[in-house]
Amino acid sequence: MTRIEFMQGNTACAEGALAAGCRFFGGYPITPSTEIAEHMARRLPKVGGTFIQMEDEIAGIASVIGASWTGTRSMTATSGPGFSLMMENIGYAAMTETPCVIVNIQRGGPSTGQPTMAAQGDMLQCRFGSHGDYSIIALSPASVQEMYDLTVKAFNLADRFRVPVFVMSDEVIGHMRERIEIPETVPIVPRNGLEQGVLPFAAGEDKIPGFPEFGRGFGVHVTGLTHDERGYPEATDPKIHAGLVGRLVAKVEDARHEIADYSVTSEGAEIVFITYGPTTRTVRQLLHDRPEAGIGHLQLRIVWPFPEKVLQAFPKARAFIVPEMNLGQIAREIQRHTCVPVVSVPKLGGELHTPDELAAVLEGLL
Amino acid sequence: MSADDWFRTDRLPHIYCTGCGNGTIINCTLEAVDAMGWNKNDTVFISGIGCSSRAPGYIVTDSLHTTHGRALAFATGVKLANPRLHIVVFTGDGDLAAIGGNHFIHACRRNVDMTVVCMNNMIYGMTGGQGSPCTPVGALSTTTPYGMGEPVFDLAELAVTAGANYVARWTSYHVTELTRAIQTGLETPGFSFIEAMVQCPTAYGRRNKLRQVSDMITYLKTHALLMQKKKRMEEEGEPIPPEMFAVGEFTRRSRPALGVPK
Amino acid sequence: MRREVRFSGFGGQGIILSAVILGRAAALYDNKYAVQTQVYGPEARGGASMSAVVIDDEPILFPKVTRPDIYVIMSQQGFEKYGVDAPEHAVMLVDSDLVHSRPAACTCIEIPATTEAKKTLGRVIVANIVMLGAVVTATGVVSTAAIEKAVLDSVPKGTEELNIKALQRGFALGEEKKA
Numbered sequence: 062m063t064r065i066e067f068m069q070g071n072t073a074c075a076e077g078a079l080a081a082g083c084r085f086f087g088g089y090p091i092t093p094s095t096e097i098a099e100h101m102a103r104r105l106p107k108v109g110g111t112f113i114q115m116e117d118e119i120a121g122i123a124s125v126i127g128a129s130w131t132g133t134r135s136m137t138a139t140s141g142p143g144f145s146l147m148m149e150n151i152g153y154a155a156m157t158e159t160p161c162v163i164v165n166i167q168r169g170g171p172s173t174g175q176p177t178m179a180a181q182g183d184m185l186q187c188r189f190g191s192h193g194d195y196s197i198i199a200l201s202p203a204s205v206q207e208m209y210d211l212t213v214k215a216f217n218l219a220d221r222f223r224v225p226v227f228v229m230s231d232e233v234i235g236h237m238r239e240r241i242e243i244p245e246t247v248p249i250v251p252r253n254g255l256e257q258g259v260l261p262f263a264a265g266e267d268k269i270p271g272f273p274e275f276g277r278g279f280g281v282h283v284t285g286l287t288h289d290e291r292g293y294p295e296a297t298d299p300k301i302h303a304g305l306v307g308r309l310v311a312k313v314e315d316a317r318h319e320i321a322d323y324s325v326t327s328e329g330a331e332i333v334f335i336t337y338g339p340t341t342r343t344v345r346q347l348l349h350d351r352p353e354a355g356i357g358h359l360q361l362r363i364v365w366p367f368p369e370k371v372l373q374a375f376p377k378a379r380a381f382i383v384p385e386m387n388l389g390q391i392a393r394e395i396q397r398h399t400c401v402p403v404v405s406v407p408k409l410g411g412e413l414h415t416p417d418e419l420a421a422v423l424e425g426l427l
Numbered sequence: 428m429s430a431d432d433w434f435r436t437d438r439l440p441h442i443y444c445t446g447c448g449n450g451t452i453i454n455c456t457l458e459a460v461d462a463m464g465w466n467k468n469d470t471v472f473i474s475g476i477g478c479s480s481r482a483p484g485y486i487v488t489d490s491l492h493t494t495h496g497r498a499l500a501f502a503t504g505v506k507l508a509n510p511r512l513h514i515v516v517f518t519g520d521g522d523l524a525a526i527g528g529n530h531f532i533h534a535c536r537r538n539v540d541m542t543v544v545c546m547n548n549m550i551y552g553m554t555g556g557q558g559s560p561c562t563p564v565g566a567l568s569t570t571t572p573y574g575m576g577e578p579v580f581d582l583a584e585l586a587v588t589a590g591a592n593y594v595a596r597w598t599s600y601h602v603t604e605l606t607r608a609i610q611t612g613l614e615t616p617g618f619s620f621i622e623a624m625v626q627c628p629t630a631y632g633r634r635n636k637l638r639q640v641s642d643m644i645t646y647l648k649t650h651a652l653l654m655q656k657k658k659r660m661e662e663e664g665e666p667i668p669p670e671m672f673a674v675g676e677f678t679r680r681s682r683p684a685l686g687v688p689k
Numbered sequence: 690m691r692r693e694v695r696f697s698g699f700g701g702q703g704i705i706l707s708a709v710i711l712g713r714a715a716a717l718y719d720n721k722y723a724v725q726t727q728v729y730g731p732e733a734r735g736g737a738s739m740s741a742v743v744i745d746d747e748p749i750l751f752p753k754v755t756r757p758d759i760y761v762i763m764s765q766q767g768f769e770k771y772g773v774d775a776p777e778h779a780v781m782l783v784d785s786d787l788v789h790s791r792p793a794a795c796t797c798i799e800i801p802a803t804t805e806a807k808k809t810l811g812r813v814i815v816a817n818i819v820m821l822g823a824v825v826t827a828t829g830v831v832s833t834a835a836i837e838k839a840v841l842d843s844v845p846k847g848t849e850e851l852n853i854k855a856l857q858r859g860f861a862l863g864e865e866k867k868a
Contacts, residue, residue: 065716065717066717067709067712067716067723084508085504085508087503087504111508113504115503116530117529120529120533123497123500123503123504123530124501126493126501126504127500127503127504127506127508128504128508129508130505131505131509132509133508133509135504135508149494150494153493153494176731177730177731233752236726236727237724237725237726237752238709238712238713238724239712239722239724239725239749239752240716240717240723275471275505275509275512276469276471276489276509276511280489281489281490282435282483282489282490283489283491285492285494286492291437293484294481294484339752342751342752345751346751349750412753413753415753415755416751416755417755
């Protein structure tokens, strides 16, 4: 039976993870993500899982990657400075194709910034923050319900694509409480195991190798060095490096339209808002308050890989308005894929755009 | 089975220099692992970055060659998520004591059930001989061209203070003692730390008048002070020369440990 | 109809808990929609704490309070920071023991919540629950049955009786002052 709760976003994230079968949490407390760790600390031991508070965020993500190699669904949650600390090992997870879920409850940066206020300033960092070329998947919830649902989805995507998957939320959604429906069961798509006799890093058409779980006799060598299909270091062969990194990027990017998760409102609109995360709520309010304005809206629930084809859903668009709690990080990505003028509406300071602020932008364009 | 059965034959030749002591330490470790009767499928070797950390790549089991300094944090995740797996970590003085120092003390404090073998060659070997926290005072390296001016980290003492259940130090000269110590480490529930002082003629010896392998082995042998002798000297108030290091068993105890299979 | 409620006081008074209980009452027991949010700084005790609840019959789109209809003010600093500009249409309930200013434009209802909690109930800690009871009967923002259930869900075990007593004292004070 579906259960109705009045729940905080961070709690919903932890509950979604547990429902998805997450049984390992390694992390370090940091505002405004801490409630996720606290909830996992209470709940995991009761479902046979492991919670460990590590000495820092570097160790937190490291423990998560280690746990994942035992075949355990594993996650960490952090914010701002902790996210920065994790970057090297996130690259390691990408290179070694380790499924893991990283939740970032974004706060104002750079540096210590605004620990108790919201932001969306890490949207490019989650995509490009570690060195070298790679690809990842990033989701962005706009409600407590989506926090739950998208966390479940994050685990399924991580296992299917063998990549780090980010739940890029923020203080607004992380700390707000609202009504949520918790389903009795959630869809679970398990990792594809490695077949006997197949090389551990050899991939088929989907470019995703089967997962050789530790302790099952595969004798797999996992390294962050450039490696061949056997998993052996081959750090000076240009072809092997280009082939490996090319595959790591392509396995996600080639599937971007299939991975995409979004909502389109009013395809015939000339003025279209594009949002992800909490600004979605402001735009919905605006659409509700001004039904006569004929405004369109695209909500992206998955921001990376960026599904550029969805921009074509609005053939009459003459402006894309992109409100973000940063200086226009995704507006820049949208611009790259369209000839329609993109109007970035950045907001810094830690507060969500208000409907009045967006109405003023709209007035200027109508 | 013998120690040889644990090597990947398709990875040879290895990267180690002629005269390197790491092979000796790997052999001692695999002898000990083999003597435990452990199954290859249930044993995982984990490492960070550096010469010593390349060892897992030459072993047939599942292995995780991780990022610089972080091996113990990765290993903690593997062990706690599946306590049935036996965990052995290979690391070096730079990997463990410099960039990984914080993870080291916390892994000791948590007393996570695993055995760590640190090949302390007193230098960053792989990158061409930079000074490490274990480079002796006065020794030359590419980053201490006028002699190391900082004191050495005593890793074994650090492990004892931080809470490890078993701590020993030997050298690549003391093969029998080292193998026995590693085996005791493998047998001891909780965190076991075995420091193996090892020669690096290429990056350390060459700059420090110990060019020949035999010079370096002699150095390790003559600078090693047996624990019993050290204690006696201390009791008798005899000064211990600062360039000497103690070898033997530092502690064997049963503090509460994490990740011990039930 | 959308109604916005803003609570303010000092850290440690249970300002955030009050808002959570109110939101819970609306969302779980009055079959409405509710969103609870908060503003907080580094201090766990003291400082001006603010928490807000939006309650609506329809799903709530914009989650933040922009134009509160109901103010619940439990400290002078809270009044100055979050209550002083209350517009004409609003209703403000103040803890008359702790707030000495009064709003210029809107209706003000004085509730001696802290005195009630201390003298009648013997525990100053339940002042916020007294206040919550008064809010419910003075404004009808949620039903008394709903808030009672939500209080019982939210308070520590063993304190239910005290809290329900506090809530009922609040109901009476709110009813009295409304007229």
